[in-house]
Amino acid sequence: MGLFGRKKAALPRREVIWGHCYxxxxxxxxxxxxxxxxxxxxxxxxxxxxxxxxxxxxxxxxxxxxxxxxxxxxxxxxxxxxxxxxxxxxxxxxxxxxxxxxxxxxxxxxxxxxxxxxxxxxxxxxxxxxxxxxxxxxxxxxxxxxxxxxxxxxxxxxxxxxxxxxxxxxxPTLFPAHWTRLQVVAQKWYGSQEEMSQFAVETVNNAPQGDPVTAMIVVAYFETYIQAKVIAQEEYKNPDLRAVAEGMFEKNFQPIEAASNRWMKDERPHPRAFEAHNYFAAACGLAGEKDRAFMHLFGMRDRMSGRPWSTFADDPEEAYQDMVQRYWRPDLAQGF
Incomplete structure (x- = not known):
């Protein structure tokens, strides 16, 4: 709400660039x-x-x-x-x-x-x-x-x-190779929840400062959410899946924040930066962490990848636009 009970003015919709995260x-x-x-x-x-x-x-x-x-x-x-x-x-x-x-x-x-x-x-x-x-x-x-x-x-x-x-x-830090390896060691393929989590944590710990491969921790949490979503759909008639996602990312925000810091404190140009920003923006937005969500939304430059948005939203672009309304800072994003 704004002053005297007035609603905050809606921000203009962002012009999304799909499938061109580079x-x-x-x-x-x-x-x-x-x-x-x-x-x-x-x-x-x-x-x-x-x-x-x-x-x-x-x-x-x-x-x-x-x-x-x-x-x-x-x-x-x-x-x-x-x-x-x-x-x-x-x-x-x-x-x-x-x-x-x-x-x-x-x-x-x-x-x-x-x-x-x-x-x-x-x-x-x-x-x-x-x-x-x-x-x-x-x-x-x-x-x-x-x-x-x-x-x-x-x-x-x-x-x-x-x-x-x-x-x-x-x-050693090749982004797409780490993404594939995380899938291999996930429970849904040839590993387990524990192995996937350990791999993600080790990837963050071993990543050089400024390398977006730290996003693997977020990839792992979205894989965990996919499993949680399946369980919720089996146990409840009409589960609130958005609440499931928000609760999971709120609970696990600390390692996500640490991974974001390891990358962003010395961010360098990288071909996968937009892709990594997508993962972090979605995770931080679901966690309700407004400052960090804005930082990564801004870093996306409106370049959207299907994942992770499609894992928790039927309409990925609307999920992005909703986070823009919640977390965008026009005062910090002048000229963009």
Whole structure:
């Protein structure tokens, strides 16, 4: 409420940028050319990022998405030219094709025929990714992709652990690799609640100051919330799921705050910064921590990722706009 009982004036709606949680002009140009069927720029920007694994992985995932449906063709070109970047693009495209076949539902909802085709398509990704790893032995990018392949194929944990070891040997703080590894050690895949929590805590403790990989603690809490939501839906007819989320993040805010501090006290430019801000903004907003929620909402620059918003809201954009109304500070955000 404002003075004399008047309601606080509503803030203008933010213009949300969906599915573009990065600022990379070269990637945008390569993505546009790839949309026209031109591969050269995609290969060039991947070559240019060989010394920056974070940018390389981000560029690969964006460009590989464009090639879903063309993986066989790209794999053939890669084999002809013995080109590691084409190998990576083929591997990522196969992964995308496999998950398009499987869908995003629980494993129990996937029919046997679809599951077989999913695994067969994922299996195709292994050859070009291992070839890329052989050609560029210091590159963590193919190993990060192989983490996702192993998770989908249900490889023995010892095999998945070995791929993880190869990945972090080359990229100790690689953001997307840590995200995938957290899924592997989660209860819903091949680990447990305890293992996932321990992994998240260790990731924060081992993260260099200024690295957004500390967001893994928030990723873990949202995975915990997903499990809590399922239990609440089984036990109650119409559970207040927003209250479940708010209660969980209020209770666990201290480690989230510590992880935010470890990153933000020496924040440096990073390809995954917007993605990390999404996680922290949602968590801090649910916890009712207005100052920190604003800090991370501002850091998002209105660039929204599907997760974590879709885990607790039927309409992710409305959830974001609601947090803007609650926590935005026009006095601190002048000019933006």
């Amino acid at each position: 600022e990379d002009d070269l990637l945008d140009a390569a993505d546009a050319e790839l949309g026209e069927g031109k591969l050269n720029a995609a290969v060039t920007v991947l070559v240019d990022s060989r010394d920056n694994a974070e940018s390389r992985c981000l560029r690969l995932s964006t460009l590989g998405h464009r090639l879903v449906g063309s993986a066989d063709e790209i794999a053939e070109l890669a084999a002809q030219h013995r080109d590691p970047e084409l190998m990576l693009l083929a591997g990522d495209a196969y992964i995308g094709e496999a998950w398009a076949i499987r869908g995003s539902g629980w494993a129990s909802s996937v029919g046997e025929d679809r599951a077989k085709l999913f695994r067969a398509t994922l299996e195709k990704a292994r050859r070009p990714l291992f070839a890329a790893a052989d050609m560029l032995p210091g590159d963590p990018t193919p190993w990060a992709q192989l983490l996702a392949v192993g998770m989908g194929l249900g490889q023995d944990r010892s095999e998945q652990d070995a791929v993880w070891a190869e990945t972090v040997k080359r990229g």
